[in-house]
Amino acid sequence: MTDAAGPGGEQDGALRLLALLADDATVAEVAAVPAPAAARELAVRVAAGREVHQRREAGLSALLETARALASESDTAQVLDAIVRRARALLGTDLTYLTLHDPDHGDTYMRATDGSVSAAFQSVRLELGAGLGGLVASTRKPYWTADYWNDERFVHTSDIDGAVSEEGIIAICGTPLLVENTFVGVLFAANRTPRPFTREEVALLGNLATLAAVTLVQTRALADAESALAALSEAHETVRQYADGIEKAAAAHDRFASLVLGGGGTEDLTHALADLLGGWAALVDEDGTVRSTTPGAVVPEEFPDLRAGRLVTRDGVHGLAVATGDEHLATLYVGGTSELTDADRRTVERAGVVTALVLLFERQAADSRQAARNRVVAELLAARGPAQDRVQLVRTTGADPEAPYCLLVLRGDATSSTRALALSASAAAGEGGLVGVQDGDVVALVPGSDAGALARSMATRVGRRGDVTVAGVGPLTGVDAIPAAHEEATRTVAALVALGRRGEGAAATQLGFAGLIVGTDPDVSAYVAHELGALLDYDAKRGTDLVGTLAAWFAAGRSPRHAATRLHVHVNTVAQRLDRVGALLGEGWQEPERSLELQLALRMRDLLAAD
Structure with a gap:
């Protein structure tokens, strides 16, 4: 030019x-x-x-x-991605990336990239002092190179160089992210061809790094503030729920306390618990008897793993063992509600404690009443004092000795509790009965005139938790016959056990010949009528001699032919008469036990006829 x-x-x-x-x-x-x-x-x-x-x-x-773009971002990941995208656009490089400082490991790790194609490069970690990025991190000053591979200022390591090589990087510029002398990370711009970086580009990258560091710190602070706010809100909700729980527990406590102080029983507590929870509730005794329940209750047949004072949940039903010490008093069930809150669970557990106290109070009252009745029964069996005084004593218990009644003696097995047996017998005897304990047996005066039927009913009703053998004597009136009736009932219950009839109930008259032995006033005629009555009636109405034929058959060693010789009739006649005997006496009349009773009755008939 x-x-x-x-x-x-x-x-x-x-x-x-x-x-x-x-x-x-x-x-x-x-x-x-x-x-x-x-x-x-x-x-x-x-x-x-x-x-x-x-x-x-x-x-x-x-x-x-x-800055305007970053100000609109609130997510840390989005902020970092925005930074590397802006840096790449402003500097016009092939790729940009950003590493963050990890104080726990003492290095920096890749956090965001734009334009990168290598998975190994995107996951690389840079030790302080290693490579260009490590040098920037350790010195906290910017470094750049047009040809990384031939620049001897940087410490080359196999991990870093392998990742850089896989990405194909040649020219690199890195500048630190600093906030008030606090090292945050490194922002990089890189090219896959040789490229010199001007001071203006380095300065621009530095300004971007400063802006990125400030924005990153602010974003983290905002995230921490939001996290703290969320934690505070959660804590506030927890406190609110706790306060609601305390208020609910206080309401339950006041409700239960007012019921107990007002003389309420377990049924009142069960209904109060159902009202508080908005579902149903049921209380079941230790023997499985439903004691109290509310509408809609579904009492489970089995409920394993029940523990005292701790609620157990099975298929939407919650169960709690009501106990005192090691003794299981009852089981409390609740259901018909959604999942119970902690406050609800504490309410049920509190109800269990209050129910245990009420049951103990009821037990103490029942024990006191039973102790008084035991004294009355002891007076009656000893026949102390004038009869009129004993009659008045019986009437103080609610029983009427002038009306027909039967005396029962109940004897449990080795595992039975005499106290529990007496309480069960009192419930079975009803308001008009009198139950006491004497010499380990339970003695009951029960209104009625059929001693055998009352004994069987009592054995069934109180024998649910173990075999209970019951003997009955009666009917009786007044109080003078009580001592003798008690002795007979005691002998009868012992006979039932000896005869292998444990767990049954019967009167002495229902024991056959054994009843004559244990009875106080044996009625031989009644025994004969009981065993041979069907044959005697048949003979009386038809003029036959089935009783004589039966006696001859037994006397002939059960041989129809020899019996026919004794009776001077044909053997077929004896066979026909024996068939009729079997039809009248029923199946099993030839079995050893029944056969013995028939032979004894025939002998007693002969003795009566000889008098």
């Missing part, structure tokens, strides 16, 4: 330079104008300065735009 010749040419060249500068021409365009060297050099300087200013202005505008 040559300078313009002559004054006119110089003037035209100068004007041309001014025109280009006015049109924001590039440095290359200005340098190509034929003009005086001094003027052209000055114009190039002006154009170059303007370009620097424009780049700075563009960078500042980009930074402002980036």
Whole structure:
């Protein structure tokens, strides 16, 4: 290029330079104008300065735009992704990436990338001092290189170089993320071809790193604040629920206390618990008897793993063992509600404790009543004092000794509790009965006239938890016959056990010949009538002799032929009569036990006839 010749040419060249500068021409365009060297050099300087200013202005505008964009982000991951995207766009590099400081491991790890294609590169960790990034992290100063592989300023390691090689990076620029001298991480811009980084680009990347660090710290602070706020809200909710639980527990306590102080029983407590929970409730005794229940209750047949004071849940039903010490008093069931809250569970457990107290109070009252009745029974069996005084004593218990009644003696097995047996017998005897304990047996005076039927009923009703043998004597009236009736009932219950009839109930008259032995006043005629009555009636109505035939058959060793000889009849006649005997006496009349009773009855009949 040559300078313009002559004054006119110089003037035209100068004007041309001014025109280009006015049109924001590039440095290359200005340098190509034929003009005086001094003027052209000055114009190039002006154009170059303007370009620097424009780049700075563009960078500042980009930074402002980036700041606005980052201000709208609240998620840390989104902030980091936005930073690397902006950096790549502003610097025009092949890729950008950002590592964060890990104080626990003493290194930095890859957190966000834009333009990366290598999985190994995206997961690499940079030790402090290793590689370009490690050097930036350790010195907290920016470093850049146009050719990383041939730059000896950096410590090359196999892990870092392997990742950089897989990504194909050659030129790298890295600048630290600092907030008030606190190292946060490193922001990188990289190219896959050799590229020198200008100081303006390094400064722009540094400004982006500063903005990124501040935004990152603010985002973390915001996240921490939101987390703290959420924790505070959760704590507030917990406190509210706890306060509600305390209020609910106080209400339950007041409700239960008012019921107990007002004389309420277990049924009142069960209904109160159902009202408090909004479902159903049921109380079941230790023997499985439903003691109290509310509408809609579904009492399970089995409920394993029940524990005192602790609620157990099975298939939507909640069970609690009501106990005192090691003794299981009852079981409390609740259901018909959604999942119980902690406050609800405490309410049920509190109800269990109160129910246990009420049951203990009821037991103490029952024990007191039973002790008084035991004394009455002892007086009656000893026959102490005038009969009229004993009659009045019986009437104080609610029983009427002038009305027909039967005396029962109940004897349990080895596992039975005499106290529990007496309480069960009292419940079975009803309001008009009198039950006491004497010498380990339970003695009951029960209204009625059929001693055998009452004994069987009592054995069935109180024998649910173990075999209970019951003997009955009666009917009786007054009080004078009680001692003798008690002795007979005691002998009868012992006979029942000895005869293998434990767990049954009967009167002495129902024991056959054994009843004659244990009875106080044996009624031989009644025994004969009981065993042979069907044959005697048949003979009386038809003029036959089935009783004589039966006696002859037994006397002949059960031989129809020998019996026929004794009776002077044909053997077929004996066979026909025996068939009729079997039809009247029923099956089993030839069995050893029944056969013995028949032979004894025949002998007793002969004795009665001889008197």
